[in-house]
Amino acid sequence: MLCLGQPPVQYPAPDCSETLPRMKPFRIGAGAGYAGDRIDPAQALAERGNLDALVFECLAERTIALAQLRRAKEPGHGYDPLLQARMRAVLPACVRQGVRVISNMGAANPEAAGQAVLAVARELGLPRLRVAVVTGDDVLGWVRAHDVALMECPSATRASELGERLISANAYLGAEALLPALATGAEVVITGRVADPALFLAPLMHAFGWRADDWPQLGQGVLVGHLLECAAQVSGGYLADPGHLDVPDLHDVGFPLAEVQADGSAVITKLEGTGGRVDRLSCTAQLLYEIEDPARYLQPDVVADFSGVQLQELGANRVRAWGAGGQPRPAQLKATLGYRDGWIGEGQISYAGPGARERGALALEVLAHRMRLLGLGGAEQRAELIGVDALHGPGLGADRTPYEVRARLAVRCTSREQAERVGQEVEALYVNGPAAGGGVTQSVREVVAVASALVPRQAVQPRVQVLELVA
Amino acid sequence: MIMKLQDIAIARSGDKGDRATLSVIARDPADYPLLERLLTAERVKAHYDGVVRGEVVRYTLPHLGAVHFVMHAALGGGVTRSLALDAHGKALSSAILDLDLIVDQELGPEPRTPQAQQAASKPASPPGATGKPVTPLGSSA
Numbered sequence: 081m082l083c084l085g086q087p088p089v090q091y092p093a094p095d096c097s098e099t100l101p102r103m104k105p106f107r108i109g110a111g112a113g114y115a116g117d118r119i120d121p122a123q124a125l126a127e128r129g130n131l132d133a134l135v136f137e138c139l140a141e142r143t144i145a146l147a148q149l150r151r152a153k154e155p156g157h158g159y160d161p162l163l164q165a166r167m168r169a170v171l172p173a174c175v176r177q178g179v180r181v182i183s184n185m186g187a188a189n190p191e192a193a194g195q196a197v198l199a200v201a202r203e204l205g206l207p208r209l210r211v212a213v214v215t216g217d218d219v220l221g222w223v224r225a226h227d228v229a230l231m232e233c234p235s236a237t238r239a240s241e242l243g244e245r246l247i248s249a250n251a252y253l254g255a256e257a258l259l260p261a262l263a264t265g266a267e268v269v270i271t272g273r274v275a276d277p278a279l280f281l282a283p284l285m286h287a288f289g290w291r292a293d294d295w296p297q298l299g300q301g302v303l304v305g306h307l308l309e310c311a312a313q314v315s316g317g318y319l320a321d322p323g324h325l326d327v328p329d330l331h332d333v334g335f336p337l338a339e340v341q342a343d344g345s346a347v348i349t350k351l352e353g354t355g356g357r358v359d360r361l362s363c364t365a366q367l368l369y370e371i372e373d374p375a376r377y378l379q380p381d382v383v384a385d386f387s388g389v390q391l392q393e394l395g396a397n398r399v400r401a402w403g404a405g406g407q408p409r410p411a412q413l414k415a416t417l418g419y420r421d422g423w424i425g426e427g428q429i430s431y432a433g434p435g436a437r438e439r440g441a442l443a444l445e446v447l448a449h450r451m452r453l454l455g456l457g458g459a460e461q462r463a464e465l466i467g468v469d470a471l472h473g474p475g476l477g478a479d480r481t482p483y484e485v486r487a488r489l490a491v492r493c494t495s496r497e498q499a500e501r502v503g504q505e506v507e508a509l510y511v512n513g514p515a516a517g518g519g520v521t522q523s524v525r526e527v528v529a530v531a532s533a534l535v536p537r538q539a540v541q542p543r544v545q546v547l548e549l550v551a
Numbered sequence: 552m553i554m555k556l557q558d559i560a561i562a563r564s565g566d567k568g569d570r571a572t573l574s575v576i577a578r579d580p581a582d583y584p585l586l587e588r589l590l591t592a593e594r595v596k597a598h599y600d601g602v603v604r605g606e607v608v609r610y611t612l613p614h615l616g617a618v619h620f621v622m623h624a625a626l627g628g629g630v631t632r633s634l635a636l637d638a639h640g641k642a643l644s645s646a647i648l649d650l651d652l653i654v655d656q657e658l659g660p661e662p663r664t665p666q667a668q669q670a671a672s673k674p675a676s677p678p679g680a681t682g683k684p685v686t687p688l689g690s691s692a
Contacts, residue, residue: 141631324558364617365574368563371619373621461634470637475600532568
């Protein structure tokens with residue numbers, strides 16, 4: 081029987097001093113590096129990884145805002161669209177082997193996600209399952225009520241200036257918020273916004289009884305989390321450069337796992353027989369990926385220090401990582417705000433053969449005139465030739481002449497109708513533009529942008545609710 | 552003799568709002584001193600002229616064989632609202648690998664292949680290139 085919609089159960093934070101320290105390594109795997117990631121490598125990890133925990137990190141910066149828009153249209157939705165597919169792939173093995181599943185796939189609706197997981201369990205015929213749902217990251221009300229100051233927002237300095245354009249505000253919860261969920265013993269933990277490495281740090285704290293103020297220890301746990309959070313990016317994905325750096329069987333790159341010791345040192349590795357490579361280069365590239373000051377990696381639970389991290393190749397596809405430090409956690413939490421930011425209209429058209437580049441350039445000239453006629457001459461726009469200067473502008477490599485180019489025009493617009501005109505003008509080059517343009521595509525998209533803000537810790541009140549499937 | 556940075560290093564870029572991160576990692580740790588000497592914040596900023604509008608901050612990690620950069624105002628106003636084809640700046644890393652290494656000047660008097668260089672003595676670190684912290688940076692610093 082499905083027991084849904086029960087009143088939330090509040091669990092006290094576990095007293096870690098009473099937890100017996102675990103001595104054998106904790107095996108933790110990464111089941112996704114982003115929302116759309118492959119599923120079969122996660123299933124392989126679940127089945128053959130001999131894991132203690134499998135973590136799916138699936139929330140990019142604006143994913144929650146987009147999910148919030150979906151939830152507004154359909155109240156039962158707003159969680160990761162691949163949640164069910166992932167659970168179908170890994171739950172049988174995870175339940176059979178006692179592998180805990182932890183994920184932020186709850187996105188804008190963790191409760192509905194938890195219920196969806198139970199529904200999958202029932203569909204799979206699993207005898208029982210408990211799903212702990214962690215909420216409390218939603219700080220939209222707080223942000224509005226306190227009119228927080230915005231960071232990294234070109235169009236507003238305070239939340240109130242965004243008005244109705246503001247869609248979502250979610251604070252980055254830390255491992256601290258996940259520990260009560262792990263303490264329930266639930267096989268699956270579903271959250272919304274949580275700092276990515278904290279999804280890994282929490283089960284390590286839970287397993288080893290690390291104290292919440294043991295900063296160097298937490299820093300080491302964050303290191304493990306950061307190395308794993310982008311999945312294959314540490315195990316040979318995003319690395320191959322033919323002729324310079326070969327990666328075996330890239331089509332079957334294995335997702336990583338870490339064998340973590342009680343002191344937090346860890347061996348990063350992957351399943352035997354999978355593609356990819358785990359070595360000093362793959363691990364260093366991921367270690368520094370999207371880190372700013374390596375000595376101050378700000379997390380909700382700790383300011384981690386990666387500046388002294390050591391990586392040692394132990395053998396084929398095995399790298400030991402240790403040496404991270406930590407300083408006391410920041411006073412405030414970072415929150416990400418999603419807001420509507422107008423529209424982008426875009427069109428593309430290709431030219432090939434002799435004079436391709438010149439015809440592409442002429443196409444862009446024609447379009448510039450047309451944009452002026454449409455009153456879009458002053459709009460922020462990018463007009464460029466893919467194959468020449470679209471990625472890095474006119475300075476880098478733009479002096480090389482390719483066989484084919486693709487003219488691209490993207491314009492920031494204030495309405496959908498305006499944005500539609502951009503692609504239509506590119507399409508009109510078929511009949512009205514330079515010779516032999518082909519393959520027009522056009523797109524219109526509403527921009528959901530993000531800004532950041534700092535909120536005090538009391539703005540979040542994490543809560544755990546356990547949903548249970550009972551045979 | 553001219554080599555490319557691609558011959559001795561790998562690179563990866565990522566995004567943080569309107570900032571791009573860029574790490575350059577020596578394939579052979581013995582080549583790290585060359586990266587540290589060659590890839591100053593100023594040279595990286597000049598290489599990305601027109602792409603990176605803000606300052607470039609460098610961090611050195613000698614024990615990892617890596618230099619790491621944070622490039623400000625590099626992503627068209629921010630990933631989520633950018634008009635760029637590569638809004639995340641994922642492909643930015645490839646551009647730095649195109650940097651020419653003029654072997655006579657950069658690697659020392661003897662033209663050397665990367666393999667030969669492994670066996671050769673390491674170039675001395677310049678003064679001030681001591682380790683982790685932040686080196687000065689960008690034209691404004």
